[in-house]
Amino acid sequence: MDTATPQPAVEALPPLSPGQIFWRRLRSRKIAMIGGVLLIGLYVLAILAGFVSPYDYVRQDHARFFHPPIWPEVSGFHLVVPRYEHLSGDCVYRRVADDTRPLHFFVHGDAYRLLGLVPLSVHLFGTGDDAYPIYLLGTDQFGRDILSRLLYGSEISLSIGIVGIVISFVLGLLIGGISGYFGGMTDNVIMRWCELIMSVPTLYMVIALRNTFPASISSAQVYGIIIIIYSFIRWAGMARVIRGMTLSLCEQPFVLAARAMGQSHLKIIVRHILPNTFSYVIVAATLSVPYYILGEVDLSYLGVGIQEPSASWGLMLNAAQNTEYLKNYPWLLAPGVAIFITVLAFNFLGDGLRDAADTKA
């Protein structure tokens, strides 16, 4: 009797872990990858804000209010920065012909602290000559470089979303899990409370909450307050969804087994139930970050958020509110474009994550 079993022609590949499958599915989505790469770039820029920005965010150029963008030009093998002169009248500038300075990389300039720790004064690019400034995105009503303020502002905008979702999602997960797991009166009280919060249009609720804090406080405090306010509002929606998922997960055999083994309620919720909601949570978190970014923008724009002279995207847009400014100096809208790109990147990535997490499709 022939005992040799037929050998498979091709050796079977080791099975992929769920994480690997997810990563493969995500990588095949071009839009998600574009969003991811954009976000990595934006966060690197925000971390290196002091180094990349040519000037300090409070530095005022009293000779150049509302200066239009200045771009370097190619001259021979060098990049040169042209000089502009101020014409009499309302912030009208004219290029001076044949008067340029070469653009240098790694030049000395305003002092800053990288990551708030390392004191440095090297900047990625610049002319090193105050008479030949380089304002890639022009200057604002106080003669401050918009690109520099945009970069410093991105520190606020890009971090506020991350801190915000961490707080509101931890709250939402825990409270939603407790609500669905225990049911009954607890569930009823928590869900009515969620409905209450969700039935007020967001910005009205935000203003009512903002009113409980003093009107003029430091920008660092406002930063914390914005996170508190938006977390207070946004955990409710999260908790509702998690509660629904917990309700159906409670019927699963593994939860029954954990109960039968006498594990504590909190441990069952945190260790057994909540990890099963993570594929939803990651997608929802990515798509929620823009709400915090836009929340800061809205509040700062309305004048109850980050205050001058700090740089924030909402605050910078506030300057564009004046129709005359808007008509004559359209580069003031640059922060709006930055917000658009950031939110778009989060939506791209979130959409791709959702498709990759949806194993049914």
Added chain:
Amino acid sequence: MLNFVLKRLLHMIPLLVGVSLLTFLLMSLSPGDYFTALSQNPQISPETIARLKAQFHLDRPWYVQYFFWVKNVLSGDLGYSMAYKIPATSLILARLWNTFLLSFFALILAWAVAIPLGISAAVRKNSWVDHACSLIAFAGLSIPDILLALLALWFAAATGWFPVGGAASPIHDLMSPGEQFWDYVKHLILPAIVLAAADLAGIMRQMRGNLLDTLRAEYVVAARARGLSPRWVIYKHALRNAINPLLTIFGYSLAGLLSGAFIVENIMAWPGLGRLTMEAFFQKDSYVVVDCVVMATGLLVVGNFVADLLLAWSDPRIRLK
């Protein structure tokens, strides 16, 4: 059906009570009030301020104030605006009407554009129409209301085709009724477009998704197998069922719309509730802030009620439950 309507109406009451209580509590936690600024004024004696406070029950704890407020609201009196020195009722009702008008037109505009786009994207899946629609959806979901409103302002200022800000021209009262109507429309059109554009993307994506789901359903295949024309199957069988889930997001989209209206009103100077809230906020006119929050919530709750009615009307399973 009557039972259903009554149940829904009764459901609204605890919600409004809860929201007004919460807002009152938040107001009482607020540091300083309208009188803090007044007391700096040497021309106003402390006695006058004490008298004024007593007159409006502002010297009492917040739950007593709340009790007086509810009593007054039930008799149609929304309190008194300290900053405007007029009864809050007329002030707020005028602003409420403006916000309603703006939101209502934006809603109609958004749905009128989003539904046909969503349908054509689903019917011609993966065609250029579909790709263009998904591009619009991504852009619409990502563009901040503020940027859109500022671009609209810039457009209005650059072309001069539309008035910049306000709900009516200064000479509105001198116009004939026909001109007055046209004047309103001209002021309303830009804010409504901005608001609708922000709302449009979500509805369009939902419509496309729903219709794609129903087009895969067996009854659609069966109808096609019986030889019905594709057009008939899409519009009579699939679309009718794809509309139902859309009515449930109507309420959700309304919440976004009212919040969006808040920011659009403040940027484009549309005299609505959102603008009034900010004015009252800066002047510490606490009754008016409370009234605005409760009114906006009321608008949302009524909107959700209408959505429920529409859903019950279109889907018998819901009203029989």
